Amino acid sequence: MQPDARVLAALDELLRLDEAARVDALQRWRAAEGEDFTALLQRLLQADADADDPLAAAVDAAMHRFDPAPPPQIGAYRLLRELGAGGMGTVFLAERADGAYAQQVAIKLLRGFPTRDGMQRLRQERQILATLDHACIARLLDGGETAAGQPWLALEYVDGAPLLRWVALGTPTAAQRLQLFEQVLAAVQHAHQRLVVHRDLKPANILVRADGQPKLLDFGIAKLVDDADSRDTSTRVMTPAWASPEQHAGKPVTTASDVYTLGLLLRELLLAPDAHGAATPADAELRGVIARATAADPAQRYASAAAFAEDLLRWRQGRPLRASADTRLYRLRKFLRRHRLGAALGLAALVLAALFVWRLDAERRRALAAEDQASSALREARRESARAVAVNGFLVSLFRLADPNNNRGERPDARTLLDRGAARIDSELAGQPEVRAALQATLAEALRGLSEYERAEPLIEASIAATAGATPDLLRLRAERTALLASIRSRAGKRAEALESADRALALLDAAGEENATLRVELENTRAMALKWLDRTDEAAAALERVLALLPRLGAQQQEQRAYALDNLAHVREAQGRWDDAQRSAADAIAAFVALRGERHPEPQAVAAYAASLRLMRGDAAGARAGYEQVLAVQRQLFGADDRRLTNTETGLARSLLRLDQAAAARLLLDTALARCERAGNHERCPLTLQLAGEWETRHGDATRAIVQLREAVALREADGDVSARVRAA
Known part of the structure; x- marks a missing residue:
């Protein structure tokens, strides 16, 4: 041969x-x-x-x-020197040669025999990089083909050290190594969300800049998850020491393969010696994290790079890890380590509370014994009558405060009236606990409508605490009030607490033998969105499927609740990475809202804007642009010129235009949106617009202005926090 x-x-x-x-x-x-x-x-x-x-x-x-010397200039770039070579390509340092502006880039060319497979992979790398836009992924700047037809890439030049060399040059602590690794995980998650599997993660493909920011390189053998091209033989191209078992076996490669290699990288990163020869061996919990990431069975690994990163963050914060055995003793031990002083004080408070509860229980037994001496029917009738009269009188007296004849001309607003009512409850209704509990629930619901969640929560908690008893009526009443608590906590961004309250309310309904389909739909919606934010997306989807099954029992409310449930389901499918299902659910939600409200209504337009954002996330910038333009045309007829909803849509449309290289049109939209924010007096509701404006300046404008805008956007995002939860219920 x-x-x-x-x-x-x-x-x-x-x-x-x-x-x-x-x-x-x-x-x-x-x-x-x-x-x-x-x-x-x-x-x-x-x-x-x-x-x-x-x-x-x-x-x-x-x-x-078959490996000729490269030409001195490729496209608009002059080659300076070779930076390195791998199995597929050679990378050169180059500089802009056309005088347009000064810029250094990394040029990647095929090396060795230019096989069709190698050229195809380089073209695919160029296409994949064009879809990625993350601070920790080396950006694609330009590309093309030489006169001989050989494809080339111009990439962001990263002046940094390979991952393990970065460790050897400094003295990073375990926390610093993990923080850097979490940035790598975020970059991989960004790629996975865009259906890209890297397939060649290794220390040499991660450079760390002097400022500590990692950059992920070399997508030469990366592959789209849904690319079913059977002619692709690149599964045989890998770095064996960093390949997953399924890569060695020649089986289909998914995002789980990258998770496996990330587990290997974490182990090497922790064990790598620093400048003093010191390493940071993993403790038992981190060894458990690495073991889960590198499980031989892909189904036993972390479901995503984001789930991997969440466990590392939990370790740094001293919270229970998902990779560890989830026992009550383990959770208690982690809690006590985080809150040593608070635990000691809590124990003392618990002893005092136990004594107080014992006394309350003794008083309760004496009260019940006295009540049993009277007629139950007469007692119940009198109690109901007294409560109705008291509640009615209290509310009438409260709203009399709005009459200028009774308050010297003052015109208190709704919040003022509710605050005054809450302050009067304890003093005026101390001897009427049932009336007080009913009024506390009423005021809590009103405060929820005003987004005053911190004021509403203690009121409804007090109302629930006062609703004692095990009769079906009392269990149903406690379930309704607990459902209100779950809604308040969900809207306040307390996802775990909202989930616990919703589960408790459903258990109370079951104990009471109460169907109440309307309340169950509300609770399952609350549970679904809390589970989504807690990254339990399969459970969230199951909750929404139960909502859809309950809808036929709602009668006239069925169509409205179906629209809300489909909207929520689209967000859950997105979180699961089921992009086609998310797009279909969003389209169904739009149709449902249009049937209910008509097309010229804020709700169907809000869902249509979300559907456009899904197209953008999937890489369909042209489809996203068309969707945003339709929404914006309707919203400009519905809302005033200073409505912030216009800002959100204009920002999404501008991002689509940037992806389509229509920078001038994007700039006009951004200027309009930023001017609206300025007229409002601040940028508090415009961090995404500021971020996109900074990105525009980075690519097409002034770098100094870009830094100012991006820093302001980051500060606003951090100040605002992540307290929003999209829960759509009646």
Whole structure:
């Protein structure tokens, strides 16, 4: 068998591997091409090792014919020097040569024999990088083909050290190593959300800049998750030491393969010695995190890079890890470590509370014994009558305060009236606990409508605490008030507490034997969005499926609740990475809202804007632009010129236009949106607009102005926090 292009390409790969990796690679070539092909490769490797062998000289000459010197200039860039070479390409440092502006870039070219597979992978890398836009991923700046038809990429030049070299040059602590690794996880999650699997994560492909920011490189063998092209043979191209079991086995590669390699990277990052030779061995919990990430079965690994990052953040914060056995003792131990002083004080408070509860219980038993001496029917009738009269009188007296004849001309607003009512409850109704509890629930619901969640929560908690008893009526009443507590906590961004309250309310309904489909729909909606924000998306989807099953029982409310449930389901499907299902659910929600409200209504337009954002996240910038333009045309007729909803839509449309390289049109929209924010007196509701304006300036404008705008956007996002939860219920 004589050397041909395939043999020379295989030999080029083998010569770049160490001995251990070379053995694995030869096995792959034997399985793919047969014994004769492999035997020839081994003879050529032997000849290469013998400096005086004439065959080695012939092979070297043949290889050089397929690896010519690069041209001095490619496109608008002048090559300066070689930065490095891998199995597929050579990377050169280059500078802008056309005088338009000064810029250094990294130019990537194929090396060795320019096989069709190699050229296809370089073109695919260019297409993949065009869809990625993350601070920790080296950006694609330009690309094209040489006069000879060879594709090339111009990438952001990263002046940094490889990951393990960065450790060896400094003295990073375990927390600093984990914080940097979490940034890498965020970059991988960004790629996965855009259906891109890297497939070649390793320390050499992660550079760390002087400011500590990592940059993920080399998407040369990356692949789209939904790319079903059976001709792709790049699953055989990998770095064996960093490949997942399914890559070694030649099985289909998913995002779980990247999660496996990230687990290997974390282990090496922690064990790597620093400038003083010190490492940071993983404790038992971190070893559990690494073990879960590198499980042989992909189904046992973390579901996503984001879930991986969440466990590392939990470790740094001293909170329970998902990778550890979730026992009550474990959670208690973690809690006590975080709150040593608070636990000691809490124990003392618990003892005092126990004594207080014991006394209250004694008083309760005496009261019940006295009440049992009277007629139950008469007592119940009198209590209901007294409560109705008291509630009516209290509300009438409260709203009399709005009469100028009773308050010297003052015109108190709704919040003022509710605050005064809450202050009067304890003083005026101390002897009427049932009346007080009913009024507390009424005021809490009103405050929820005014978004005064911090004031509403203690009122409804007090109302629930006062609703004692195990009769079906009392259980139903406690369930209704607990459902209100779940809604208040959900809107306040307290997702775990909202989920607990919703579960408790459903249990109370079951104990009371109460169907109440309307309340169950509200509770399942609350549960679904809390579960989504807690990254329990499969449970969230199941909750919304239960909502859809309950809808036929709602009668006239069925269509409205169906629209809300479909909107929520679209967000959950997005969180699951089920992009097609999310797009379909959003379209169904739009149709449902249009049937209910008509097209010219804020609700269907809000969902239509979200559907456009889904298209943008999926890389369909043209489709997103069309969707945003339709929404904006209707919203400009519905809302005043200073309505912030216009700002949100204009920002989304501007981002679509930027993706389509229509920078001038995007700038006009951003200027309009920012001017509206300025007229409002601040930028508090415009962090995303500021961020996009900063990105525009980075690419097309003034770098100094870009930094100012991006810093302001970050500060606003941090000040605002993440307290919004999209819960749509009656």
